[in-house]
Amino acid sequence: MSRSTPINNISPLRRLSIALFVVLVLGTGLAQDDIEREGYFEVRSASTEQQGGVHTLDARLQLVLSSEALAALESGVTLTIEIQLQVIRVKRFLIDAVDAELAVRYELEYRPLSQRYIVKNLNSGDQDTFATLYSALNSLGRVQGLPVIDDALLLPDRSYRLRLRAMLNTQQYPAPLRLLFFWRGQWQLQSEWFEWSLER
């Protein structure tokens, strides 16, 4: 398992738009409280292991919700947390190619009646309930033995690297809300890419 420098994936355009938004928000009195918790997603560690010709992923993620996301969750809003994985073929002289992509989506939901947090794997349909948010996020942040790719699908004499990130996905929300979330940093929860070489 290896670690490398995370890559900043926030585009300059989005930074500019966020700056413009801040100006607009200040102008219209919609400024947010800066003392609220920002929240962050971070990939602490990640590694792959080949088992029976299939590369499986073990990873530890630190998922800290922002105040606004937390409040939304407590209000019954379902949060979707997505773990993205890319298998990248390293090219010597050309731009590297993404040979495979994997996205695992989890829904995190709070049920007011049972007062329990539900974590549901949208890919497999499995779900678990937790009494606390901490235990729910801790469960979400622990990835074990997730099959990534069959080694037979990879070119034998080429080297590959993988990268992993987690993000708060807002696609399931109504468009007006998504437009609003687009401008708000509290809803822009996304870890930086975590990269490592694939050991074969």
Place this chain on the structure above:
Amino acid sequence: MGVAGVTLALAALFLLTKTVQRSDDFDRLQDIILAINIAGGVILILILIGNLWRLLRDYRENVPGAKLKARMVGMFVGLAVLPLIVVFYFSIQFINRGIDSWFNVQVEEGLDNALMLSRAAIEFRKRQNLVATTQVAQKLLTVPDRQLVFELSMLRRESGASEMTLYGVNNRLLATSSDNAANSFPKPLTEEIALLMQQDRPFVSLEPLGDGRAEIRTAVAFTYRGNRAREQRTVQAHFPLDERLGNMIDSVENSYSEYQQLVFFREDLKDLLTLTLGFVLLLSLLAAIYGAFVLSRRLVAPIQDLVAGTRAVAMGNFDTRLPTPSRDEIGFLISSFNDMTQRLATARREATLSQALVEAERTNLEVILARLSTGVLALESDLRIRTANQASGSILGVNLENRTGESLRDVAKDNGLLEQFVDVALVHLDAGETEWREQIVLRGEVGRRVLSCACTTLPGDEDNAAGYVIVFDDITALLQAQRDAAWGEVARRLAHEIKNPLTPIQLSAERMRRKYLGTMDEEEAQVLDRATHTIVQQVEAMKEMVNAFSDYARAPDMDFSRFDLDKLAHEIVDLYRAQENDLEIILTSDPTMPLIEGDRGRVRQIFHNLIRNAVEALEGTPNGRIDVQIAVAEINEIEFVQIRVMDNGPGFETGTMSQVFDPYVTTKPKGTGLGLAIVKKLVEEHVGSIHAKNQSDGGAMISIRLPLNEEAREKMIARGPGRADKRREQA
């Protein structure tokens, strides 16, 4: 560019409207939409800044139309901004109140109460199930392992659980029972349950299963006391809730959650709509301001064109044509302006043409005036010289052509002839005569000059004259010629009428003398002798006089030849030196002078007459002295022979100065009065000129100019106003 900005902004809004309805499109296009929005906004802002800067610059530099444009922009912006802000304000109010109206305190309380009630109901069921599970655990305290499956199945059925599982140490599965035969692999204990079991705390929880299904999960730890050693065991049970209850739970939870979501997003929705409206307002404002600039520019542009056109016309550029922007009032105004400039241009062209014609006429007139031997003098009403031709200057002895604009009175102060002329003219002009004619006699140093003068008044406004035109001609030579002609006629008649009877008178007197002188006594004979002698002498004298008249009147053909004037002059002077011993006669001449072309006999007579005239004038004058000077000169490209004969006698009487060349004008006791008249006649036959004047130190001087040759003679004929009369006379 501004249109591009507005188009971009509108396109961005359109895309935004379209894409927010489809999540995938929004994700894909959000960056593009943002870019377009920002680009459109930035372009509009840049354009507006540029327009505003230009407007301020034009305003400060007082560019025509800038102030009007600024006023119009301000007006349009005001017209656009105020309604937009009003609409924006009321829209925000409407949105806020509309969204707030979704929420109701009673509904919220109802939902809270429903949730609490549901929780209470569920808690009751949870406690029942936990008690049931605890009882199962109590019953399993001593059950041997081989009976566990059976016992567990029985206890499950008794408790009403759908699944019941018994775990041993380290969560080892010991036995399980389920009403679903297919479910042979129960889930392991979760970390949470395992932790609670380690702490010997029971677990009970409502577990939603989705699709309106739910169950209550319980877990209880107990210490097994069978035949083996004691160990910690956990029994976990799943108690299903019936479908109706599950649906009710789902309904309550969903309603509560949705309401809470609405509450949670209420302010966000307001913010979002406010933001969207604000963004649309901003773009609308920018577009409106830009539109105000464009509209103002379009409205002011024709006016600016008009101002520029008016300035161009003021500068004299009548070819200015403005583009007609439309068919409205401004278009009509510009069309009228174009018509006006076209007419002005036409009028100016015609004026220029007329001016050119006038100039041409004026030039022709000047040429004619310059060639005229008649003097023409045009005066303003205040007697300033408007124009004068060359002849006027020649006649009046002052160059009037260069004195244009000066008062005639001022110019006359320096010139005697002109002063006399002005005095006479003023008599008529001051009397208010509009047209007058008069023969004016001017007296100058070289003699008198007779002018035939006519004046007419140029018509002016009302009673004031615009000016005067005085036309005058020097008729001195003409009068002289007329006088000469008259004298010639007199001489001819005298010669003819008197000379014929003289011979018979003389012969008769001599015959009487011869016939009767011898027959008379001495005393009578003496009387007869004296009488006949007197008759004969007087007849001889009369004959001489008549011959002299005859010579004056006779005009034989000119016999031109080339001869040496110096030699001729020496011959004549030597002759007189021999005769007049008591006079000093000095001849100054150039032996190398070119031959003169003329009538040798006439020139000889000129010398004779001049020297004889001087000799006669010096009679009785002690130390008499005659200077004869001959020189060749070139004046105005004409070669002359200048002959001056000067004496130190009494000179001409001042009163007869102008008539010295008239016949029978003499101051000498013995003069016939024909000498200088004949000289003048001979000189004029050579197309020469003669002048007589008194010298400053006493004595008379006769000055003659004879053309050197035929070429000079022709030039003399062609030039000089004074020669025109001569030409007429010769014709």
